[in-house]
Amino acid sequence: MNYKILCSDLDGTLLTSKSDVSELTIAEIRRIKTHMRIILVSARMPSAMTYLQQDLGIEDQPIICYNGALVLDGTQELSSVHIDTDHLDEIYGLAKANGTQLGLYHKNEWYVPTDSERVQKEIRYTKTTPVFRPTSETLSDWKDRELGAHKIMLMSTKAHADTLYPILEEELGTHLNLYRSNDTLIEIAPKSVSKLSAIQSLLRQDESLEHVISFGDNYNDIEMLQNSGCGVAVGNAREEVKAISNAVTLANTENGVAHYIRKHLVI
Structure with missing residues (x-):
């Protein structure tokens, strides 16, 4: 197949270390970049991706x-698609009752x-710096500025995340995308978009x-890999990801x- 676009996740995939490409x-990306488009696809904020584009x-x-949720x-x-303030308030209430903290993201803002x-x-890992302030102040500020969240990161212990995740799924699963990025982190994004839908838009x-x-x-x-002409899982991928992929690499x-x-990809 004559591939025209290479799309790659960053963390755990293209990044050899926690923050950099090797x-x-x-060398390999630079070898093929004049023959095909190279698009980075990540849960990261823009400033945590553009330095890798430069490299x-x-x-x-x-x-x-x-x-x-954001394509630039x-x-x-x-x-740009964001989580509205009503859902932000609900998530904040559920998280606060569970002893879980919120990381809130909008474009290049991180609180x-x-x-x-x-x-x-x-x-x-991302070479970015947040603003430290109470979540209630951020939510109030965003309401005044009519902003929503491109992503929410819920940070807690494994036990708290185990308790909170099914509650969030039941209360908000029909409206928002939720997934466990690891045992202590729950990430939330708008339901209407995905890595796949963003690729399709480009x-x-x-x-x-x-x-x-x-x-x-x-x-x-998974959705991106399943629907690409060729979806490749890295060797450290979750077993469910390997199972749906066309190939598995190192x-x-x-x-x-x-x-x-x-x-x-012999050009």
């Missing part, structure tokens, strides 16, 4: 942020109520999903994406 990945030499390409082409906003080990990890007239080769590792990558720490590109 020299091998940079890869693909700043001229669009990026899909927040699992599809340079400074141009191609699409957390207090510092923590989890927040420090996010700062190190297809040109002569392109279809059959022209897409995609790479991923987690639950929020782990992200072993440059799995770069090795697959080198072997199968």
